[in-house]
Amino acid sequence: MNEKQMQSNYIKIVGKINSNLEYSHEVFGEKFYEFFIEVPRLSETKDILPVIISERLIHDINMDIGNYIVIEGQFRSYNRYENSYNKLLLRVFARDIYVPEENQIDELIKHPNEVFLDGFLCKETKFRTTPFGREITDMLLAVNRSYNKSDYIPCIAWGRNARYCEKLEVGDRIKLWGRVQSRNYQKKNEDDVYETKTAYEVSITKLEHIKENNRKKNEEGES
16 A cells, blocks of 8 residues: 555454455456454444455465454445445455464454544534434545545544534545444335345544644544
């Protein structure tokens, strides 16, 4: 990954392989595969995250289900045309992968899910309160990628950060740190049957709102 990409979109996750490899696509003769990784949270729950990886990175890696791996790369978005509309897919794009030593695992899983994004707000923020009284602001961040492409990443801020982000405007530049989380929800299909879907988003733990000639900082530890 070049330095510019590292500065704007970086993710590192540690966890167990949760599924077998499945063929995804091919670019200039290089095959890419998808699989899921189980990443622990500080609580007892886990995030099940989708990963895209090149065949050249895994030729000497044991990709058996249950094995611990460490992945570094980017959190990317892809458009897929399904049922007459575009669907935004979110994936961890692996740039590097390695198998940790047995004595490294306990230390690595203390910080198993870290992401940094530097991008621009591309949709109006949405402030809401959960039934349990937690304040949340939903945001969509556009992060520049090579070849004039952008990744569109859903992000959520909590508490004091949520109240701060509610006032942000489209076009504002944001730097943020957090973790990628998976969340199940129910959606009604064309047959009026509810299906369980999974959403992926960045849960923000710290952020910087960058303005021309003025930088404002606002941060809050994740609750």
